[in-house]
Amino acid sequence: MEITQVITDQAPAAIGPYSQAIRAGNLLFCSGQIPLLPDGSVVEGGIREQTLQVMKNLRALVDAAGADLSRVVKTTIYLADLGDFAVVNEIYAESFTAHPPARATVQVAGLPKGVRIEIDAIAMFA
Template identity: 55%
Template structure:
């Protein structure tokens, strides 16, 4: 097992790592719209979603993976009325590559974020 850590994404805000590689799979922790410096992006759901994907890109790269090797995503939203807007941004990062996905509405997310996404990806060997 290998723990993934990069300064290009926000540090964990609790007793966990940004991600873990087991065999050839990378499991990310959920990413919320924090900048690498730890500041919450409080703009529109579109701005928050782009920040989440920026964080995901950073941890994926550190793990030796990319969006094209993601096999599963889980999207957490505090308001499912943002589903369409998030899908538009999501499709910019996953164009022809369509990993399996779950999307659920939750009552709250850490730091008052409106979105959190976690991924599972194949690691290039």
């Protein structure tokens, strides 16, 4: 099985010893995306703006690998506050319309750079 690192300047660079995404055979594993702009700065605004940026980052990674969000089969959402769930769910639903991926959502004690949300994803190629 071939393993390929996926790198794009349309999403923030990894801020540690990990890859933005890894393609392994017909699977794509996207590292958790937080609401960073491609230049590495945190997006301004609240949970709505942060969620929109996270989804934009995930879309950029999947696109860079040659797929699209319709190929995502599993996500995990990490929230600093489960009280943000309704807003996140609304934006998430707009990104995954045909067949929403399997998903877990958890509240965590903290996230990098003090952000409110992180999402990772697994996509499958045909």
